[in-house]
Amino acid sequence: MIDIFTVIVPHALMALAIWRLLPRDDLDQDPHLPVKADMFRQKRPLKAERAHPKPARTRDA
Amino acid sequence: MLNLFLTAFVAGFLGAGMKRPFLFVLAYAYIDVVGPQKVTWGFLAHVPVSLIAFACAFIGWMVADNKDGARFSPRQFVLLALLIYCGITTKLADFPVEAAEKWSWVWKALIFALFLPLTLRTKLRIEALILVMVLSVGVIVIGGGIKTLASGGGGYGELKLLVNDNTGLYEGSIISAVAICIIPLALWLARYGTIFKPSWMVTLFAWGICFACILMPIGTQARTGLICVGVLGIMMLRSTKRRMTYISLVTIAGLVAMPLLPQSFTERMSTIGNHKADQSASTRLEVWKWTIDYAKTHPFGGGFDAFRQNEVVYETVKADYAGANNAVIAKDRIVEKARAYHSSYFEMLGEQGYPGLGLWLLLHLMGVLQMEVLRRRYAKNAPDGFGWVTPLADALQQAQIVYLIGGAFVGIAFQPFCYMLVGLQCGLSGYMGRIRRTVPPPFRVARKTSAPPVLEPAM
Numbered sequence: 073m074i075d076i077f078t079v080i081v082p083h084a085l086m087a088l089a090i091w092r093l094l095p096r097d098d099l100d101q102d103p104h105l106p107v108k109a110d111m112f113r114q115k116r117p118l119k120a121e122r123a124h125p126k127p128a129r130t131r132d133a
Numbered sequence: 134m135l136n137l138f139l140t141a142f143v144a145g146f147l148g149a150g151m152k153r154p155f156l157f158v159l160a161y162a163y164i165d166v167v168g169p170q171k172v173t174w175g176f177l178a179h180v181p182v183s184l185i186a187f188a189c190a191f192i193g194w195m196v197a198d199n200k201d202g203a204r205f206s207p208r209q210f211v212l213l214a215l216l217i218y219c220g221i222t223t224k225l226a227d228f229p230v231e232a233a234e235k236w237s238w239v240w241k242a243l244i245f246a247l248f249l250p251l252t253l254r255t256k257l258r259i260e261a262l263i264l265v266m267v268l269s270v271g272v273i274v275i276g277g278g279i280k281t282l283a284s285g286g287g288g289y290g291e292l293k294l295l296v297n298d299n300t301g302l303y304e305g306s307i308i309s310a311v312a313i314c315i316i317p318l319a320l321w322l323a324r325y326g327t328i329f330k331p332s333w334m335v336t337l338f339a340w341g342i343c344f345a346c347i348l349m350p351i352g353t354q355a356r357t358g359l360i361c362v363g364v365l366g367i368m369m370l371r372s373t374k375r376r377m378t379y380i381s382l383v384t385i386a387g388l389v390a391m392p393l394l395p396q397s398f399t400e401r402m403s404t405i406g407n408h409k410a411d412q413s414a415s416t417r418l419e420v421w422k423w424t425i426d427y428a429k430t431h432p433f434g435g436g437f438d439a440f441r442q443n444e445v446v447y448e449t450v451k452a453d454y455a456g457a458n459n460a461v462i463a464k465d466r467i468v469e470k471a472r473a474y475h476s477s478y479f480e481m482l483g484e485q486g487y488p489g490l491g492l493w494l495l496l497h498l499m500g501v502l503q504m505e506v507l508r509r510r511y512a513k514n515a516p517d518g519f520g521w522v523t524p525l526a527d528a529l530q531q532a533q534i535v536y537l538i539g540g541a542f543v544g545i546a547f548q549p550f551c552y553m554l555v556g557l558q559c560g561l562s563g564y565m566g567r568i569r570r571t572v573p574p575p576f577r578v579a580r581k582t583s584a585p586p587v588l589e590p591a592m
Contacts, residue, residue, distance in 0.1 A: 074283075075295055078276030079135060079172070082268040083142050085338075086163065089264055089328050090149050090156060093257070099153060100199065102255035104518065104568055 136175035143169055143182055147189060154193025158252050159265045161186040161245065165549050166269035171296045171303070187245065194252055202567045203251045206559050208499050215492040216243040222485055226436020235437035239547045246552035253560025257327065259525075264328055266553060267319045271342050273302055274312050278345030281352030292352040302550060309358025310539030311550050312346035313365050317528035319343055325521040351394060357542040364538045368531045372524075415467070417475045417542070419445035424474060424483040434486030441471045477540030493546060497537055500558045504530035507565060522565060529558050
């Protein structure tokens with residue numbers, strides 16, 4: 073009985089911790105550190121997009 | 134049922150790693166500490182789960198993880214040198230078969246400690262690893278604590294933990310030292326955790342874990358654990374703000390606990406000051422003397438398990454008092470062979486010689502200093518969002534000093550849990566280094582001048 077209790081409680085808490093970690097963005101990207109990859113690896117526009125750039129959207133008056 | 138539960142848990146843990154690869158690292162840490170393959174006799178016992186988790190962690194890091202700013206710290210180079218050196222001594226070992234067996238798990242612990250800091254890139258990852266380490270040790274100590282409360286432990290080596298094979302963290306002296314190491318980490322989680330945010334329930338659970346940890350030296354009746362408790366108590370005095378309150382509370386707790394302690398525990402602890410009457414303590418001293426002599430002729434060590442060639446002879450002295458001036462002295466001549474070192478320092482000296490001992494000491498002393506620098510740097514006026522750094526550096530330093538003092542009486546020089554602490558320290562230090570580097574010093578500091586010089590235009 074004691075052994076079952078000692079297995080269940082920490083494992084249940086670990087499972088809950090994993091569940092809470094899954095959706096958190098700061099697991100992989102620390103909010104205090106800059107996102108270097110975004111600075112250097114910005115997505116280049118496609119060739120067709122460069123030839124015919126989309127007009128910027130303007131709000132109707 | 135337990136088999137199914139643990140198998141499902143491990144499968145779920147590894148499955149979660151498919152979504153967030155860092156969870157593989159946590160899964161490996163969990164498997165290394167708890168050893169679910171030891172607990173069960175079913176599917177897990179026949180599958181190399183530890184190897185699978187490590188392979189997944191490494192591949193996940195290689196393929197999917199951001200490696201910006203990842204670099205080897207000087208401590209990791211020391212660790213690498215220790216790994217290579219241990220590999221060489223294993224090749225030249227006095228007992229090649231036994232040495233190879235120990236090497237088979239030592240290299241994994243060292244490689245994981247080398248790899249761990251590279252993955253600890255965010256504060257949340259550091260916190261998550263600490264949480265998994267504390268809860269994994271909790272799997273062993275919660276049951277041990279309850280059994281100690283129920284039966285007092287039953288005597289030295291009698292406490293039945295979750296796994297009754299007396300290896301790794303399931304060995305009484307080792308768990309009593311490691312359990313004390315995690316107390317500061319559990320208290321840190323209760324105050325600064327974000328996965329389980331501070332609340333009365335979290336605090337209550339953390340105190341419960343700490344209480345179970347303190348019960349481990351009582352339950353296992355390992356003297357090392359009592360020494361570790363004393364060391365941690367003194368070190369916590371340094372970091373507590375209300376010292377007199379702390380001293381008063383500790384004194385009251387000690388006075389209340391004293392009459393409740395089992396008699397077998399107090400009898401065994403009383404042998405700390407009288408080693409001549411105790412066979413176990415006398416054996417240690419003789420083995421340590423043998424190791425010093427052995428290192429004189431084998432300065433580069435004898436490889437893992439070199440203790441197997443020792444033979445020690447000593448006498449135990451017992452005095453039975455029948456009155457104030459009447460004592461019967463009984464001497465016993467003891468001969469023992471192949472006795473383990475029972476000390477991490479002598480383990481390193483005997484197995485890895487002076488170079489190995491030097492590298493091991495350097496690795497740990499650098500850690501103590503590194504944590505001291507961090508705790509001082511952020512002790513006053515910590516930037517917003519970094520109030521947790523000093524308490525964590527403090528907790529990791531306390532855990533390491535408890536390990537180093539406890540390690541003087543237990544052979545835990547290569548205990549994987551302790552290398553996780555080293556990895557955590559390197560990870561914290563590396564993370565704070567990256568944080569500092571993101572705030573570059575100003576390119577040009579403006580001079581303090583009273584007034585700019587006025588130049589006359591050339592005519």
